[in-house]
Amino acid sequence: MAIGINTLGLYRQGSSVLHRVSAWAKLIGLVVLGAASIWLQSRWWLVLAVLGLVVVGYLVAGFPVGLMFKQLRPMIWLLVFIAVMNWWSFDWQRGIAVPGMIATLVAAAGLVTLTTPMSALIDVVVRAVGPLRRFGVDPERVGLTLMLGIRCVPVVAGLASEVREAQIARTATHSFRAFAVPLLVRALRDADAIGDALVARGFDD
Known part of the structure; x- marks a missing residue:
């Protein structure tokens, strides 16, 4: 059943192989990748190999690699912090593998x-x-919640990148407040627009 809320997504039309792969296969791939992250957390060379495959995926889909790095840019300092903590607490291999795996998943x-x-x-x-409906679970709401969660990662990353670029262009400073306040305002505005779209499609009850 089609819920019809493509306007809420980031989908870019195309005719590449990845565009033609079924949604089932892509989501299963994400689940497998997430599960494998536990096993890969100490195998940095495999993490970098998987990240390389994701880079190839962007190219195959017809997207510039810069688009991927634009999504990751707002996370750079968080990834650096995670890398340092894992390097300090464990070893350099995990210091590369753990943040690398997070970047790969995103x-x-x-x-x-x-x-x-x-x-x-x-x-x-x-x-x-669907089979959980008999236990009182609303599959439509579960699906919507999960997909909005997936959508929020690149959206917030993109907003953060735009706010940072505008901040540097205006003041050439790196004030946290000057960065956080506009980001929060834009994120709330985006969330409000999503809420209006959901209400218009009958998801207000």
Whole structure:
């Protein structure tokens, strides 16, 4: 069943191989990648190899690699902090592998939303959760919640990048307040627009 809220997503039309891969396969791939992250956390060379595959995925889909790095840019300091903490607490291998895996997951989630209509992603989750309806679970709401969560990662990253660039262009400073306040305002404005779209489509009850 199509819920019809592609306007909420980041989907970019295309005819690449990745655009033609089913939403089922892409979501299963994300789940497998997430599960594998536990096993990969001490195997930095494999993490970099997987990240390389994600980079290839962006190129195959017809997107510039810069688009992937633009999504990751707002996370750079967080990734650096995670790298330092893991290096200090464990070893340099984990200091590379753990932040590398986080970056890989975020980039992969962004690639999925760019190459798959949001309605198709929601339909997959709705069908997967369908058997739980007898236990009082609303599959449509579960699907919508999960997909909005996936969508928020690249959206907030993009907003943060735009706010940072505007901040530097205006003042050439790195004030946290000057960065956080506009980001919060824009994020809330985006959330409000999403809420209006959901209400218009009958998701207000």
